[in-house]
């Protein structure tokens with residue numbers, strides 16, 4: 001995966017301009033569907049950069065509220081497909097629901113570190129309303145594109161968490177003790193720190209990335225209507 005340099009400090013120690021989204025993804029877009037997915041994610045990541053800049057923990061909280069939606073929508077529609085055609089789901093429903101649950105845990109863990117402001121809570125509600133309906137419709141029209149969107153979203157998430165990890169390791173964000181819910185969820189050592197939490201999150205996001213790109217490439221699972 002190619003990652004661009006995200007920030008450079010000026011002599012005064014402030015960060016003059018931050019671009020955290022990626023220019024290239026590990027999965028090169030092939031065809032119109034992938035192009036739509038890549039463009040959607042690239043635009044969304046640009047908006048997130050603009051809104052949050054280096055406030056990574058707040059960025060994580062808001063984005064995890066979105067990240068926890070696709071697995072539940074995909075799981076529901078795959079469940080209905082399995083019922084409709086009386087056909088085995090090949091493990092997709094469980095994988096998608098597990099992804100949604102995992103993303104929800106990310107949200108609960110990071111919201112314990114960075115308490116979302118009232119404005120962020122309103123933003124979460126507005127974004128959820130639009131994103132849920134748009135993703136639902138997208139999945140009905142093209143499950144392949146929907147999974148590719150998530151695959152690219154996950155690549156952005158990995159990139160973003162890696163940058164957050166770097167800032168914590170460099171001492172620009174305090175490496176606080178890991179919250180108890182993170183220690184319990186990932187079975188981390190009792191003396192785990194924020195860096196351990198971020199590393200565990202990155203491993204989860206890598207798993208989501210690989211699963212969703214693989215699902216997008218699967219011609220059977222992505223066929224919703226036959």
Ligand SMILES: [Fe+2]
Nearest residue numbers: 064067103106
């Ligand atoms: Fe996540």
Ligand SMILES: [Fe+2]
Nearest residue numbers: 067154205208
């Ligand atoms: Fe994820």
